[in-house]
Amino acid sequence: MLTVKQVDSAKPKEKPYRLSDINGLYLYIPLSGKKVWQLRYQFEGKEKIHTVGKYPEISLAEARDKVFELKKELANGIDLSKRKRSTEKPKDTFSSIYQE
Numbered sequence: 001m002l003t004v005k006q007v008d009s010a011k012p013k014e015k016p017y018r019l020s021d022i023n024g025l026y027l028y029i030p031l032s033g034k035k036v037w038q039l040r041y042q043f044e045g046k047e048k049i050h051t052v053g054k055y056p057e058i059s060l061a062e063a064r065d066k067v068f069e070l071k072k073e074l075a076n077g078i079d080l081s082k083r084k085r086s087t088e089k090p091k092d093t094f095s096s097i098y099q100e
Contacts, residue, residue: 002019002020003060004059004060006019007035007060010029010035011033012031012032013029015031016028016029017029021064022064023068023071024039024040024071025039025067026038034054035054035055036053036054037054038050039052039070039080041071043074043079043081048079048081050070050080050081052066052067052070
């Protein structure tokens with residue numbers, strides 16, 4: 001289980017790495033050093049990764065709370081990768097702009 005001190009002191013290394021927390025939550029630290037909360041989960045037998053948010057915009061406690069809510073969605077049969085795509089704004093196409 002991570003502490004705030006561990007999260008704050010995590011620095012980039014020669015290769016990207018992860019610091020594991022609880023319930024599939026981990027902090028991903030790429031070469032750029034921009035820390036990202038991610039959730040590793042399985043859906044229909046496939047391992048998937050869902051981005052929870054960026055640190056420090058989302059604190060450790062907030063990331064844990066979000067994972068708790070996301071786990072509820074998974075328990076209800078909602079695939080997080082599909083949910084994310086369905087909430088994205090549709091891209092403007094030439095025909096949609098022309099029709100306006």
